Amino acid sequence: MAYVLQVDFTMNGPFGDEMAAAFSGLAQSINEEEGFMWKIWTESPETNEAGGIYIFETKETAQKYLDMHxxxxAGFGITGVNAKIMAINPKLSDITKAPSLK
Incomplete structure (x- = not known):
């Protein structure tokens, strides 16, 4: 069973193309994390929020990544991180066109 890690936090930018340029190295490094499957990056310049939806192979690897992240x-001065880890229901997710978890 795969697990979703949902993370969001307050951030004063950058957003959009500037965010993509600034964090491309970080994005590449996430690909190397144990149990990582994929991520959707989220941002809201209007509310100064950013974060992401991650999929991990196990709850343990999601928690390990969350602890490190x-x-x-915090090293970037960002505190107040909202996060939760939940199991994915693959049968219902398939019906609603979620990416394959295989």
Missing amino acids: TKRL
Whole structure:
């Protein structure tokens, strides 16, 4: 069973193309994390929020990444990280056109 990690936090930018340029190295490094499957990056310049929806192979690898990522964000001065880990129901997700978890 795969697990979703939902993360969001307050951030004063950059957003859009500037965010993509600034964080492309970070995005590449996430691909190397244990149990990582994929991520959707989220942002809201209107509310100064950013984050992402991650899929991990196990709850343990999602938690390990969250622990590391929260510390990394704190190093950037970002605190107050909202996060939760939940199991994915693959049968219902298939019906609603979720990306394959195989």
